[in-house]
Amino acid sequence: MYIPSKEEIIHGCREFEFHEKRDSMYNVSIFLLDHFWGNPEDMADGLGVLLLTWNQAFYRYGQLDYDLLERFLESNMSVIESFRQRKISTLSNDDETLIKKLFNELREALKIESQKGTRRSPVGVAKALHLLCPNFFPIWDKKIAVAYKCNYEMDPAEKYLQFCKINKELCEEIQKYDINSNKTLLKIIDEYNYSKYTKGWI
Template sequence: MLEKDDFLKWVNASHYMFEIFEGRNDAYPLAKKWIREWSDFGKFIIDERDNGIVNLLIKSFDYDVFRNSNDKIERNDDEWTKFVNEVDRQFKKLIENNLKAGECKNVGFAVAPFLFTWNFQRFKEYFKKRKEDFDIGSYFKDLGNFLSGKKEVLRGFKDKHLIYDEIEKERVKQIFDEINGKLKETGIGNNEPIGTIKLLHVFAPCYFPMIDNDIAKTIGGLLPSKWESLTSDSYLKWMNALKSWLQNYFEVINRLEEEYDSSILKLIDEGLYMMSTVKQRARVARLGIELN
């Protein structure tokens, strides 16, 4: 286990690495801000700055990062280009129609840029398997209508903090399974634990920790096998383990959250993401070292 000073160094180093290579055009801060506004006022405001961030996100999003050379569609340059153009067209249409400067009442569009960009591996499968039947704008509109029906439940977690508040096992399990069920219904009939966890987190960033399958595999003990994914039960196990571990750093957590204006759960996720999920060698080219 890390000593407190080393824990601080790890969080600091991971955060700066994340910001440099992953966070410059991250939709997460916007999603968090918009959801809090919607939770308090029933609508969220898209100002000119927000609109500029979203447009920059669209412009800089690199679909090729998610390309799978073993897939018959994706390994064919012409097929991949055609596929990406259609996905990009729909994503831009969603932004143009629903996230122009002004106000919006459907919270599905508040989470759309964040969920689309950070869970694109799943959306890629929706487009491939449902083809002409899948419309991303309709997907997030439907999701927003569902989340509106869960507003009071989600508000109940909004101001909770994993370190200070108890883990309400039955309530967490219920909302996890309900959101997963909705994503399964609107997707391709598969469980969607990663999308579920990302949604839970942005609605209650200090209470619901993020995790993905790569991190779960690296930590060990959360997945029955490498072919299985997270469930509400394994997520509760993760919440309990993280809560217990963070008690060791109780004295420095407030300082970190204030310094970065971020929940400790988000900062921990950045560190685990950089260690477990990202192939760091792929980022070396971005350093710009040139040999003459």
């Protein structure tokens, strides 16, 4: 696995901040989830702020079903809460079944009905999980997943689990750089990945 240098990470984050103006929606979503934590209805609204912005290419084909998302949050609140209190450094084999279950259930909750039938977004799932548990769950998109050999065309939950394990290793190395930032390590890694693999800015 390639470990980017401190200079590469910082360069990627700077390019992200320069080009990516939608990151304000990330901050708004994080704020709303913090403020409304424990209220599934309002938490669903907070997640929708980011999903309808960052994942607009998916949701232009169908509506986000807030009722489904709210029910997912209600039924999984205790599990989500437990992951929210943890860092990805604590990821263990004991978490694997639960992570895949969460991923698959949220994938159903975020599905849309379009003219071409039911569509599901592994990208939206990762973004929502990260917002709910920003120190534990990483973010990906198709290009990032492929770059890390986690192409999710088949068994996306298993591929996401692999991606979590990779991010655990990345965080263990990148935390040694002591980067001066108020962002989580997973957000820093995502900004680097987005700049490098998604956009090719670096």
